Amino acid sequence: MNIGEAAAASGVSAKMIRYYEQIGLVAGVARTEAGYRVYSTSDIHRLRFIRRARDLGFSVKEIGELLALWADRGRASADVKRIATTHIADLEEKMRQIREMVSTLRHLADHCQGDDRPHCPIIDNLARGDLDEEPQKRAARHPARV
Amino acid sequence: MNIGEAAAASGVSAKMIRYYEQIGLVAGVARTEAGYRVYSTSDIHRLRFIRRARDLGFSVKEIGELLALWADRGRASADVKRIATTHIADLEEKMRQIREMVSTLRHLADHCQGDDRPHCPIIDNLARGDLDEEPQKRAARHPARV
DNA sequence: CCTTGACCTTCCCATCATGGGAAGCCTCAT
DNA sequence: ATGAGGCTTCCCATGATGGGAAGGTCAAGG
Numbered sequence: 062m063n064i065g066e067a068a069a070a071s072g073v074s075a076k077m078i079r080y081y082e083q084i085g086l087v088a089g090v091a092r093t094e095a096g097y098r099v100y101s102t103s104d105i106h107r108l109r110f111i112r113r114a115r116d117l118g119f120s121v122k123e124i125g126e127l128l129a130l131w132a133d134r135g136r137a138s139a140d141v142k143r144i145a146t147t148h149i150a151d152l153e154e155k156m157r158q159i160r161e162m163v164s165t166l167r168h169l170a171d172h173c174q175g176d177d178r179p180h181c182p183i184i185d186n187l188a189r190g191d192l193d194e195e196p197q198k199r200a201a202r203h204p205a206r207v
Numbered sequence: 208m209n210i211g212e213a214a215a216a217s218g219v220s221a222k223m224i225r226y227y228e229q230i231g232l233v234a235g236v237a238r239t240e241a242g243y244r245v246y247s248t249s250d251i252h253r254l255r256f257i258r259r260a261r262d263l264g265f266s267v268k269e270i271g272e273l274l275a276l277w278a279d280r281g282r283a284s285a286d287v288k289r290i291a292t293t294h295i296a297d298l299e300e301k302m303r304q305i306r307e308m309v310s311t312l313r314h315l316a317d318h319c320q321g322d323d324r325p326h327c328p329i330i331d332n333l334a335r336g337d338l339d340e341e342p343q344k345r346a347a348r349h350p351a352r353v
Numbered sequence: 354c355c356t357t358g359a360c361c362t363t364c365c366c367a368t369c370a371t372g373g374g375a376a377g378c379c380t381c382a383t
Numbered sequence: 384a385t386g387a388g389g390c391t392t393c394c395c396a397t398g399a400t401g402g403g404a405a406g407g408t409c410a411a412g413g
Binding site for chain 2: 106110113114116117118127130131133134135136137138139141142143145146148149152153155156159160162163165166167169170173174175176177178179180181183184186187188
C-alpha cells in the first residue's frame with residue numbers, strides 16, 4: 062500500500078503520516094526500491110488508532126504512551142485510565158475557561174443595542190474592564206490558551 | 208514609562224508588547240535617545256484593552272478590529288456586536304467539541320477497571336473504534352483543533 | 354516505445370500566540 | 384567607576400497541520 066492509499070484507509074493525511082514517522086510515533090515503514098513507503102495492514106491499524114486518539118483530543122505525546130500500552134500485553138489498565146482521566150481533566154478545565162468567557166461575552170452582547178449608534182457595553186467593558194478580578198484566577202487561567 | 212513598567216501596569220508581558228508593536232496592533236511608541244521604548248498612559252490603556260480582549264479569547268485579528276471600533280467615535284454598536292457574537296459562536300462550537308470528547312472518554316473510563324490487569328475498554332475503543340460514526344460530523348470537526 | 358498525468362519523495366515555509374535565551378548596550382545606585 | 388538589572392535586537396521553539404516547489408516514478412493509452 063502506498064502512502065496515499067494508507068491515508069485513505071486510515072483517515073490520516075499523507076502529510077501527517079510522514080510527520081508521525083518523523084517524530085517517531087510510527088516506525089519507519091518498508092520502502093520500495095524507488096523509495097516509496099509501503100504500508101502493511103498492521104501499519105494501517107496503528108494509524109487508525111492514532112487518528113481515533115487525535116479525535117478524542119489526545120496530544121501526540123499522550124498517543125505515544127497509549128500506543129506503548131496498546132502494544133504491552135502485560136499492561137495495567139490503571140495506566141491507561143490514568144492517561145485518560147488526566148486528559149478528561151484537561152478538557153474540563155478548558156471547557157470551564159471557555160464557559161466563563163462565553164458567559165461574560167453573552168452578558169455584554171445582550172446589553173448591546175447592536176444598532177448604528179456608537180454606545181456599546183462590550184467596548185466599554187474592554188476599555189475599562191477591571192484588570193484584577195481575582196489575581197490567582199488569572200494566573201491559573203493564563204497558561205492554558207484557548 | 209519603560210516597557211517593564213508598562214508590562215506591569217497593563218498585565219501584558221514585555222515580550223508580547225514588542226510583538227504587538229511588530230504586528231501593528233499598537234503603533235510604534237516614543238523612544239528615548241538610547242532607543243528605550245517610552246509608554247504614555249494612553250498606551251497603557253490600549254494595552255489593557257488588548258489584554259482584556261485576549262482574556263475573553265479574541266484573536267489578535269479580532270482585537271485589531273475592536274481597537275479600530277474603539278477609536279471610531281462614529282462606530283455602529285452593531286459592528287462591535289457582530290464581532291462578539293461571532294466569537295461567542297466560535298467558543299460554543301469549541302465547547303461542543305470538547306463536551307463530546309469528554310462524554311465519550313468518561314463513558315470509556317467509567318468502564319475501565321483501572322487495576323493491574325491489561326483488559327481496558329479505552330484501549331479497545333481506540334484500537335477498533337469505528338472510523339466513520341458520521342462522516343460529515345468528522346469533516347466539520349476536523350478544521351477546529353481543540 | 355514514448356508520453357502524460359497522477360502519484361511519490363524531500364525540503365522549506367506558514368500558521369498563532371507565546372516564551373527562552375544570547376549578545377550587547379544603558380542607567381542608576383552605591 | 385563599577386555592578387546589577389533593565390533595555391535592545393535577533394534567532395529559535397512550541398504543536399499539529401497545511402501549502403507548495405522541485406524532481407523522481409509508475410501505469411495506462413496512443
